Amino acid sequence: MRLSILGPPGSGKSTQAEILSHVLGLRHIYMGELLRQEAERDSPISARICYYLSRGELVPEDVVLAVLERQIAEAGDNYILDGVPRTMAQMLGLEIILSERGESLDAVISLEIGTEEIIRRLLARGRPDDRPDLIARRVRIFHQETDPVIRLYDERGILIRIPADGPPESIADDILRHLRERLSSKAA
């Protein structure tokens, strides 16, 4: 099964991706974490990645797509993309990577949550990029860049919208129920 999970910072994407990866046996391809790991290496692109992460801005498409292509090749057929595609360019890049393999995504999960709850959660989490000014910038970039991607997946009929302000276990149950319904109606 090939999934993607999208949502603003603090929507609980990675918590949900982690749960789904265990329950469904999927590789968790967590772009933010892969980029943070790459930034810590002594590689030619690490300084470049660091620059964007520390400003709460999106890392350039070429870097993201290179990481993504390698991860998908390693994962084979069962994975959940966490936080990607975040822009139209990434959506297109992903489509090229997948179509070369004769594949497409089965479903895209959109976690939906209000800005006040986002700020409350992220200030409690306290990662280096969870400062109030950077949170505001990341939320703004999400609406600017990722809202159009979500709309397009909706038009294609593969989007699952999930309210994300409850406890993690009930959100996960909600997602799994929708996935089962979606995938069984596809198989029928």
Ligand code: AMP
């Ligand atoms: P996250 O862990 O999903 O909150 O992502 C943390 C940071 O990693 C973001 O603010 C971006 O700087 C970077 N990042 C994560 N995913 C992407 C992506 N798909 N494209 C560009 N930058 C990304």
